[in-house]
Amino acid sequence: MNILFLADVFGVPGRRAVEEHLTTLRERYDADLAIVNGENAADGAGADVVTLGNHTYRRSGIAPYLAVSERVIRPANSGAEAPGRGLAVVEARNGVRVAVLNVLGQLFLPTPVSPWEMIDELVDEARAAAPVVIVDFHAEATSEKVALATWLDGRVTAVIGTHTHIQTNDARILPGGTAAISDAGMTGPHDSVIGVKSELAIARMRMRLPVRFEPAEGDVRLEGVLVTCTETGRAEEIELVRVPA
Ligand SMILES: [Fe+2]
Numbered sequence: 001m002n003i004l005f006l007a008d009v010f011g012v013p014g015r016r017a018v019e020e021h022l023t024t025l026r027e028r029y030d031a032d033l034a035i036v037n038g039e040n041a042a043d044g045a046g047a048d049v050v051t052l053g054n055h056t057y058r059r060s061g062i063a064p065y066l067a068v069s070e071r072v073i074r075p076a077n078s079g080a081e082a083p084g085r086g087l088a089v090v091e092a093r094n095g096v097r098v099a100v101l102n103v104l105g106q107l108f109l110p111t112p113v114s115p116w117e118m119i120d121e122l123v124d125e126a127r128a129a130a131p132v133v134i135v136d137f138h139a140e141a142t143s144e145k146v147a148l149a150t151w152l153d154g155r156v157t158a159v160i161g162t163h164t165h166i167q168t169n170d171a172r173i174l175p176g177g178t179a180a181i182s183d184a185g186m187t188g189p190h191d192s193v194i195g196v197k198s199e200l201a202i203a204r205m206r207m208r209l210p211v212r213f214e215p216a217e218g219d220v221r222l223e224g225v226l227v228t229c230t231e232t233g234r235a236e237e238i239e240l241v242r243v244p245a
Pocket residue numbers: 039053054055138162163164
C-alpha cells in the first residue's frame with residue numbers, strides 16, 4: 001500500500017498548492033492515505049491526517065479545535081496540559097488501519113518533554129491500534145532525526161523528518177524495515193529562504209532588526225515522500241515527491 005506524505009505546507013501559496021493538487025497527486029501515486037504536515041497552514045484540504053509542529057499554539061483559536069479534532073494532531077510531547085493529541089488512528093482507502101504520530105525534537109527547539117522519554121510508550125500505543133505506524137518527527141537537527149529513526153527501526157513503518165523545509169537526500173529503508181528521511185522538504189514557495197521572502201529573511205539576519213516575515217510567492221512546489229509498505233507495516237520503498245505546482 002502507498003502512503004503519501006506532504007511536508008511543511010507553508011503560507012497561502014503552499015495551502016493553495018495542496019488544495020489544487022492533492023487530489024491529482026493521490027491518483028498519480030495511487031495513495032491509500034495522505035498525510036500533510038500543516039504547521040504553517042491553517043488546514044490540509046483533502047488530507048486524511050494533518051500533523052503540526054513547534055508553531056502549533058501560535059495560532060489563536062487552535063486550542064479548542066485541537067481538543068476535539070481526531071485527525072489534526074499536534075506533537076505528542078507538547079506537555080501534559082496541552083490541548084489536543086499526538087496520535088491519530090485512521091482507516092486507509094484499502095481498509096488497513098494506520099496510526100500517525102507527531103513528535104517534536106529537543107535539539108534547538110523549546111520542547112516541553114524529551115522525545116526519548118515518551119516515544120517507546122507512544123509507539124507501543126500506536127502498534128496496539130494499527131499495523132502501519134507513521135512518525136512525523138518535527139525536528140531541527142539531522143543527528144537527532146537519524147538517531148530516532150534508528151532507535152525505532154523495525155517498530156514503525158516510517159520516520160519522516162519535517163521542520164527544516166529542506167528536502168534531504170537520505171531517503172532509505174533501514175535494516176529492520178523502517179523507511180526514513182531526515183527531512184521531507186516544504187510544500188510552498190521555494191524562491192525564498194525556507195518559504196519567507198528572501199530579502200526579509202536576509203535583512204533580519206544581517207541587521208538583526210525585528211523584520212516582519214512574509215511568505216514568498218515564486219517557484220511553488222509540493223514536496224514530501226511516498227512510502228510503500230506491506231499491510232503488516234513493513235516499509236518496502238521510500239520515494240521523494242517533488243513536483244511543481
Ligand atoms: Fe517547525
